[in-house]
Amino acid sequence: AVQMPDGTEAYTRNGSLQTSQNGLLTTAGGATIAGEGGPITIPPDVTVTVGGDGTISTVSTTDQPAVANILGRLKLVNPPAENMVRGDDGLFRLKDGGTAQPDPAVNVAGGALEGSNVSAMDAMVNMISLARSFETQMSLLKNAENNAMKATQILALN
Secondary structure, eight states: OEEOTTSOEEBOOOOOEEEOTTSBEEETTSOEEEETTEEOBOOSSEEEEEOTTOEEEEEESSSSSOOEEEEEEBOOBOOOGGGEEEOTTSOEEETTSOOOOBOTTOOOOTTOOOOOSSOHHHHHHHHHHHHHHHHHHHHHHHHHHHHHHHHHHHHHHO
16 A cells, blocks of 8 residues: 555555655655555665565664564555556555555565566567568468459450
8 A cells, every 4th residue: 555645545566665765665656655554664774575464574784683673564455456446646546535454365575576467579579470471461362362353354265
């Protein structure tokens, strides 16, 4: 879940998270990530990990021995798709303007980003190949039609 500047809640599948200058966990677009207890603040000089259940943990890079510290848990939701609408900013919101309840069954893959299931280059090459194949087939049909017309003319002369 993402907390918008006006206090409303929006949702994203984009897992590319970063920290703002004041240490808040944000999306790449700058929207504040909502934890189950509110915004999550990341202290300086730590390594951050995200657990499968959305738990945000840190380990200090300066203190020895390094001790894990749990900062909070991402607010993970799973509202029905028919209740969602995509905004102009690319974030999803509930149609009724409300907020979704956390769903403990939702998991995240920490350290991984969801990518496209389509390669633009492969799709473009495939489309060009199909266009050329179509042109070749149309040319063959036109040649077959011309051959049939000429055969009819030759038979008519006899």
